[in-house]
Amino acid sequence: MADLILTTFDWVPELPRGYVRDMRVRWALEEAGLDYRVESVPFGDRGAEHFAHQPFGQVPWLTNGDRSIFESGAILLHLGERSDALMPADRSARTEVIEWLFAALNSVEAASLPWTIFKFSGDVTETPGRAHLDEFLKARLRHMETVLAGREWLTPTFSIADIMMADVLRLIDRFEGLLEYAACRDYVERATSRPAFQKAYADQMAHFAAAD
Amino acid sequence: MADLILTTFDWVPELPRGYVRDMRVRWALEEAGLDYRVESVPFGDRGAEHFAHQPFGQVPWLTNGDRSIFESGAILLHLGERSDALMPADRSARTEVIEWLFAALNSVEAASLPWTIFKFSGDVTETPGRAHLDEFLKARLRHMETVLAGREWLTPTFSIADIMMADVLRLIDRFEGLLEYAACRDYVERATSRPAFQKAYADQMAHFAAAD
Numbered sequence: 151m152a153d154l155i156l157t158t159f160d161w162v163p164e165l166p167r168g169y170v171r172d173m174r175v176r177w178a179l180e181e182a183g184l185d186y187r188v189e190s191v192p193f194g195d196r197g198a199e200h201f202a203h204q205p206f207g208q209v210p211w212l213t214n215g216d217r218s219i220f221e222s223g224a225i226l227l228h229l230g231e232r233s234d235a236l237m238p239a240d241r242s243a244r245t246e247v248i249e250w251l252f253a254a255l256n257s258v259e260a261a262s263l264p265w266t267i268f269k270f271s272g273d274v275t276e277t278p279g280r281a282h283l284d285e286f287l288k289a290r291l292r293h294m295e296t297v298l299a300g301r302e303w304l305t306p307t308f309s310i311a312d313i314m315m316a317d318v319l320r321l322i323d324r325f326e327g328l329l330e331y332a333a334c335r336d337y338v339e340r341a342t343s344r345p346a347f348q349k350a351y352a353d354q355m356a357h358f359a360a361a362d
Numbered sequence: 363m364a365d366l367i368l369t370t371f372d373w374v375p376e377l378p379r380g381y382v383r384d385m386r387v388r389w390a391l392e393e394a395g396l397d398y399r400v401e402s403v404p405f406g407d408r409g410a411e412h413f414a415h416q417p418f419g420q421v422p423w424l425t426n427g428d429r430s431i432f433e434s435g436a437i438l439l440h441l442g443e444r445s446d447a448l449m450p451a452d453r454s455a456r457t458e459v460i461e462w463l464f465a466a467l468n469s470v471e472a473a474s475l476p477w478t479i480f481k482f483s484g485d486v487t488e489t490p491g492r493a494h495l496d497e498f499l500k501a502r503l504r505h506m507e508t509v510l511a512g513r514e515w516l517t518p519t520f521s522i523a524d525i526m527m528a529d530v531l532r533l534i535d536r537f538e539g540l541l542e543y544a545a546c547r548d549y550v551e552r553a554t555s556r557p558a559f560q561k562a563y564a565d566q567m568a569h570f571a572a573a574d
Contacts, residue, residue, distance in 0.1 A: 273491030
């Protein structure tokens, strides 16, 4: 019986499949070789029990015995503390992983998320605010390009920071936002070629397909 | 001689003063009563040395001996591990603080940052993507209102999660985005009334004023 339970939606529309945030957690669990099972909550009708685990009505959350953890960043950090395959135990190396974990979320995804929302809504109206948002993302990607041109992974060994950063960048890539950033594209390719990613991706696709 | 050094810009324009992200770190350092000093890097000309500490050319970063840490989330977590006034040592309570630290950044600020960018640029054009962004923020604030209506702080004791969440919410409040969210406003008021916030705020304002 697995002590780790990952909860995600029972179903989502076609468009976000393969990109729902339980991917990050599945991927980490596969990298670490941890035993887990997946449970579902309704996508359509989110009840009090759902909000008790995830106060924004989102997914995923992870339960570990009687502890329930939400926020993909917090879950990855929790798993990183359980497995050397996800985060080195050495304190200085660990700090570096945590920096990049936050950077993936707060410096890169913070810039890519609004851009993605405009892409999803098919909105092409050019306004001053929109121009600021586009430049915000481009500036962040230019810096990531410099960082990734010189290294295989963000820190000396593959970690939860790479899971988070690659997951953020591959959604930008999906909407052709990485065309001018070859090192970022190569990094996404390198990360998503890993067997653990492939397994996690196939599992998420199968999970949602089973509900159709 | 302080072993903790917080680096921020030497100067910023009027508008962001009081809201530059070194606030989060100053506030945490004051809450913990840790000894630190503040150093500056040029706002105008950001060199290789700057990027070596902060790969996106932003501030703040914190040096602790020979360790240099960027990302306000990573810095707060690092300080939280040094002080019970910022994060309880108990593992379960600590997990809860970390969840909310990530939630402040990735569930609330991820929604408020693009909204703020539109506010800063004075852009009022209504487009489908913009409507999605506005609703994204409102949905997150409705959930935060429910959460905050029932508690003084996010976790049983004040922590780095509150520093982060209150800092994110007060910028929304500045642009009158909390008018319909009384519990969120009260929470911001409660948090920013703390002597440590007041000291940090006055120090940041004085720091930038000194450069004029």
